[in-house]
Amino acid sequence: MAAARVEVSVLPDSVLLQVLALLPPWDRLRAAGVCQRWRRLALDRTVWRHVDVSQRRLSSGALWHLLRRHLPAGLCTLRARGSLLSGSRPPLLSQPLLTALGKRCPQLRCLALADTDLRRIPYESIPASLAVLELRRCEIPAAWFQPESSPRPLQHLLVHHVPAFSDHHLLAACSRHRLDTLSLRGSYRLTEAGLQRAAPYLEGLRCLELRGCDAGDATMGSIGYHMKRLRRLELIACPVTGAGLGSLKSLQQLEMLCLELGEKVSPGAVIALGRALPRLRELRVVGACLGTEVMDQIRLNLAHCSCSHSPQPPA
Structure with a gap:
């Protein structure tokens, strides 16, 4: 195990950045706690150009936190998964959240949503920069x-x-x-x-x-x-x-x-x-x-x- 850590430590930053970019966001954040160097690399903007949090059901609060703390202006891809049976909890996306996403991440090109309730969201709230829109098992309004x-x-x-x-x-x-x-x-x-x-x-x-x-x-x-x-x-x-x-x-x-x-x-x-x-x-x-x-x-x-x-x- 020690030998493996030594081998990783000698890798150049460019290689570690590519490895960290392949990890799920929560693993990137865990890596940021290893040492000062890994924190610098794990929070580098290039690592957060493509973010996939669709493996877990995400809450609205968690997505707001991610947007405010970690999603950079250069974000290109965001994949997220909500919950259609959320009960009294707020839905994953809201009009203010999408508006903030469009302003903070003007280079966003791909938005992929799964199990997300969009019935109260006007289409004009979707970031205007999008080239790719994926909707999987979502609810959308009539208009x-x-x-x-x-x-x-x-x-x-x-x-x-x-x-x-x-x-x-x-x-x-x-x-x-x-x-x-x-x-x-x-x-x-x-x-x-x-x-x-x-x-x-x-x-x-x-x-x-x-x-x-x-x-x-x-x-x-x-x-x-x-x-x-x-x-x-x-x-x-x-x-x-x-x-x-x-x-x-x-x-x-x-x-x-x-x-x-x-x-x-x-x-x-x-x-x-x-x-x-x-x-x-x-x-x-x-x-x-x-x-x-x-x-x-x-x-x-x-x-x-x-x-x-x-x-x-x-x-």
């Missing part, structure tokens, strides 16, 4: 993402298992922001008509993930017509048929495709689509009952790309 005159740089929107997210949320978000990435999982309130209405606003989209959404053949037609710049497309647990896949042949820039094979999508339809996509380099096929012979057939006919199979959808 979020509404268009306004002031532009925002949001490029990547990930909405996973947010019960209230519906057609008007999607349309408002897509018409307000020029999205590069859109990831929707478990959005059971979205309808195929809503996805079609949003499609014209997504002509610059590069990455699209639809998982557990009502995205059928009509949605595939809208994707093929409006989203010709797509590089990555994932379709899992969506009611797509082989005929719908044919609409995706216009995605000539597509490089990665993840599909779930079922009764309505045959290997032949996948092969026909893959042959029509000259830039396709990666094909992921999902299906619990998919045999080795089927995958061998796909690989044989799509030699220009790497084909892999998984019985379960990728995480």
